[in-house]
Amino acid sequence: MKLYFAYGSNLNLEQMRHRCDTARPYKAATLHGYALRYAGGGHADIVCAKRSVVHGALYEITERDEFRLDRYEGVSGGSGYYTKIQVSVKVSARRSIDALTYVMRTDIPNCDPSDGYVLTCLIGMADWSLPVTGAVSLAVAKISGKRALADAFNCVRAVWRATTVPDAAEAELQKRTGQAIIL
DSSP: OEEEEEOGGGGOHHHHHHHOTTOEEEEEEEEEEEEEEEETTTEEEEEEEEEEEEEEEEEEEOHHHHHHHHHHTTSSSSOOOEEEEEEEEESSSSOEEEEEEEEEOTTSOBOOOOHHHHHHHHHHHHHTTOOOOHHHHHHHHHSSSHHHHHHHHHHHHHHOOSSOOOHHHHHHHHHHHOOOOOO
16 A cells, blocks of 8 residues: 545546545545645646645555546646646644655646536545635635635535534635625
């Protein structure tokens, strides 16, 4: 078994079940020294950024899962957008673990994600109880129309297995959209 560090849409547990049916969710993790961006058709990518952190999750994967991920990410016989690298991720204040992950080629330009892609990522972040920060929060703010933003937030709230979301996040969304958050 290998460990795979997921970010972006691969955080979505349902999506990963379809993509890699033998991958096992392991635990949430953070990757320091990288930042999230959207590029190449609006897909998530990570780039070196000294003081940044990417919130993600680890899956235990088999060789078959890795092969499927390679194909999906375009590493073998695909678009060639992504390459595979080894990273060290933090799983606690005192413990780091090595894992593989995928990064986009640096010549691929930035591109805004679609609303649907952002929602897929948000559901994945909710699956792992990860904070919505950085490029993800900016993408949420760009979702077209105030109603779409509130709908996306409500959908994620419904999926979220946790019982609370910080009151400040609810208040900020209500302030930005002018709409009540319905549970």
